[in-house]
Amino acid sequence: MMAACTKKQRVDECIDRISNLHECLILRILSCLPTKDAMRTSVLSKKWINLWTLISNLYFDDSGFSPTKRQKGSFVKFVNRVLLHHSNSTIQSFKLIALDCYDTHQCYVDAWITAALNQQVQKLHIDYMWSTNISPHSLFQCQSLVELKLKLPMCQLRILASVCLPNLKFLSLSRISLKSYSSFPFRSDFSTLKEEVTLSFPVLRVFKSKGCGWLMQNVCLHVPLLERLVFSVSNLDFFSLKSFARTFKICTSRPKVFAFKIEDGFHHLKGIVKDIVLSDPSSSSEATLEISGKATFDKVRFSSPVCMLLKQFNQMRYLKFGNVQIPFWAKDDFVNLPEFKNVRQLQIGKVSGEILLGLLLKLPILETLVLNKELSEFDKMVLDSASLPHCVVSSLKVVKFGVLDGKEHELSLAKFLMENGAVLEQMSFSLSQTLKNDSSKTAVEKIKRQLLSFEKCSSFSFIKFSDV
Structure with a gap:
C-alpha cells in the first residue's frame, strides 16, 4: 500500500501542471518575468515556442548582458528580435533600462519607443543614460498612455506647443x-520655436x-x-x-x-x-x-x-x-508674510524661537505643531516680549517636540506653550540620543519632572515622553 502511494506521488510530480493551465494564465505569468527569461521558455516544448511573443509586458535591462556582449550588439539584437516577433496587438507595459550607448550611428532607442507606442502601450518607462533623439510626435500624441516615466540625462526633447x-x-x-516648437517638425532652423x-x-x-x-x-x-x-x-x-x-x-x-x-x-x-x-x-x-x-x-x-x-x-x-533649517536672519522676511488663514498643521525643521513665533502669528487657526528638529538657540526673553499668537490661545491642540536635548531655550518654549495653550490637549517630547547618552538617568528624570511641573492653562492637556 505504501509502495502504491509512493508511485502515485511520483506520477503526480511528473505531471506538467503549468503547461495544462489556460493560455491566458500562462501569458500572465510570463508577463511578470523579465523578457529575456520569458523568451527562454520557448525551448520547453512545441506549445511554448511562440507563447512569449504574446506577452503584454516587455522589460529590457542590459545589465543582464556582459559589457563585452553589449559592445558586440547582443542587447540590440535581442531587443530587435523581440519587437520583430512580438505578435500581441497591444503592449500593457514597456520598460527599458540601458547602461550602454546604443545610438552612436542609429537611433535604436527612438525606434524601440516608437514600436511600443505603435502597439498602444499603456505604461512606458525609459531609463537611458546617453544622448538620443526621441520623436516627440509619436510620444506626445499617444492616446493610450496611462503612465509615462522618462529619465534621459543627455536628451533634449522638443514638444509641440x-x-x-x-x-x-x-x-x-x-x-x-x-x-x-510648432507642428512643423522637419524644419531644421529655430524659427519654429x-x-x-x-x-x-x-x-x-x-x-x-x-x-x-x-x-x-x-x-x-x-x-x-x-x-x-x-x-x-x-x-x-x-x-x-x-x-x-x-x-x-x-x-x-x-x-x-x-x-x-x-x-x-x-x-x-x-x-x-x-x-x-x-x-x-x-x-x-x-x-x-x-x-x-x-x-x-x-x-x-x-x-x-x-x-x-x-x-x-x-x-x-x-x-x-x-x-x-530656517536661519535666524530670515525672520525679517517671515514678518512680511500674509496670514495663512487655512493652515491647520505645521511641521518645521531646525528653527529659532523668533521665527517660530513669527510664523505662529501668521497661523490663526493652527491645530498641530510638529518640531521635527532641535530648536536653534534663542534668548528666552523673546518669549516674554513677543505678542501672543492667536492660535496658541484659541486653536492649538497638539505640540510635538521631535528632538528634545533638554536645553534651557527648549524648556522655555515648552513652558510658554503650556502656560498659554488654552485648548492644548497633548504635548509630546522625544528624548534625543545625545540626552540619553551624555546624561545620567537622574538628569533625564530631572528634565521630565521640570516639564511636568510647569503650570498648564488647559486642564485637559497631558504630557507624553518617548525616544527618538
Missing part, C-alpha cells in the same frame, strides 16, 4: 531639457519633474484632477540651472500635495518658484505644501524664494518644512 494626453495618470520626467506650451492632462494624478530644463517662455499645465505635484532640483543636474526661468501656470481643482525638493542648494529654488502661478489660489485650500532641502543657506538664496512660494500657496491647509 499644444499637447493633450487624455488617459495619462502618472508623469515623471527626470533630467530632460524640454524645448517647444514657440514661447508658450500648453500641456493638457485631463486625468493626471501625479506629476514629477526632477532636474528638468523647461526652456520656453511660458508653460500652462491643465491638470484638473492633479493630486500630487513634485519639483525636485539638484546642483548636480545641468538643466536645473535654467529650470523655470519664466512663468509656469498650473490649472488644477483640488490638489493634495505640492512638494518642492532642493537636494543640495537653495540657490536653484528661486528659479523654480519665481513665476509659478496657480490659476485659482483657492484650489490649494485642502493641499499640503512641502519644502525640503539640504543646504547651507545665505539670505539671498533662501528667504526670498521661500517667501514667494508661501505667498503663492497662502490658501493651503498643511505646511511642511522637511529637512529645511
Whole structure:
C-alpha cells in the first residue's frame, strides 16, 4: 500500500501542471518575468515556442548582458528580435533600462519607443543614460498612455506647443531639457520655436519633474484632477540651472500635495518658484505644501524664494518644512508674510524661537505643531516680549517636540506653550540620543519632572515622553 502511494506521488510530480493551465494564465505569468527569461521558455516544448511573443509586458535591462556582449550588439539584437516577433496587438507595459550607448550611428532607442507606442502601450518607462533623439510626435500624441516615466540625462526633447494626453495618470520626467516648437517638425532652423506650451492632462494624478530644463517662455499645465505635484532640483543636474526661468501656470481643482525638493542648494529654488502661478489660489485650500532641502543657506538664496512660494500657496491647509533649517536672519522676511488663514498643521525643521513665533502669528487657526528638529538657540526673553499668537490661545491642540536635548531655550518654549495653550490637549517630547547618552538617568528624570511641573492653562492637556 505504501509502495502504491509512493508511485502515485511520483506520477503526480511528473505531471506538467503549468503547461495544462489556460493560455491566458500562462501569458500572465510570463508577463511578470523579465523578457529575456520569458523568451527562454520557448525551448520547453512545441506549445511554448511562440507563447512569449504574446506577452503584454516587455522589460529590457542590459545589465543582464556582459559589457563585452553589449559592445558586440547582443542587447540590440535581442531587443530587435523581440519587437520583430512580438505578435500581441497591444503592449500593457514597456520598460527599458540601458547602461550602454546604443545610438552612436542609429537611433535604436527612438525606434524601440516608437514600436511600443505603435502597439498602444499603456505604461512606458525609459531609463537611458546617453544622448538620443526621441520623436516627440509619436510620444506626445499617444492616446493610450496611462503612465509615462522618462529619465534621459543627455536628451533634449522638443514638444509641440499644444499637447493633450487624455488617459495619462502618472508623469515623471527626470533630467530632460524640454524645448517647444510648432507642428512643423522637419524644419531644421529655430524659427519654429514657440514661447508658450500648453500641456493638457485631463486625468493626471501625479506629476514629477526632477532636474528638468523647461526652456520656453511660458508653460500652462491643465491638470484638473492633479493630486500630487513634485519639483525636485539638484546642483548636480545641468538643466536645473535654467529650470523655470519664466512663468509656469498650473490649472488644477483640488490638489493634495505640492512638494518642492532642493537636494543640495537653495540657490536653484528661486528659479523654480519665481513665476509659478496657480490659476485659482483657492484650489490649494485642502493641499499640503512641502519644502525640503539640504543646504547651507545665505539670505539671498533662501528667504526670498521661500517667501514667494508661501505667498503663492497662502490658501493651503498643511505646511511642511522637511529637512529645511530656517536661519535666524530670515525672520525679517517671515514678518512680511500674509496670514495663512487655512493652515491647520505645521511641521518645521531646525528653527529659532523668533521665527517660530513669527510664523505662529501668521497661523490663526493652527491645530498641530510638529518640531521635527532641535530648536536653534534663542534668548528666552523673546518669549516674554513677543505678542501672543492667536492660535496658541484659541486653536492649538497638539505640540510635538521631535528632538528634545533638554536645553534651557527648549524648556522655555515648552513652558510658554503650556502656560498659554488654552485648548492644548497633548504635548509630546522625544528624548534625543545625545540626552540619553551624555546624561545620567537622574538628569533625564530631572528634565521630565521640570516639564511636568510647569503650570498648564488647559486642564485637559497631558504630557507624553518617548525616544527618538
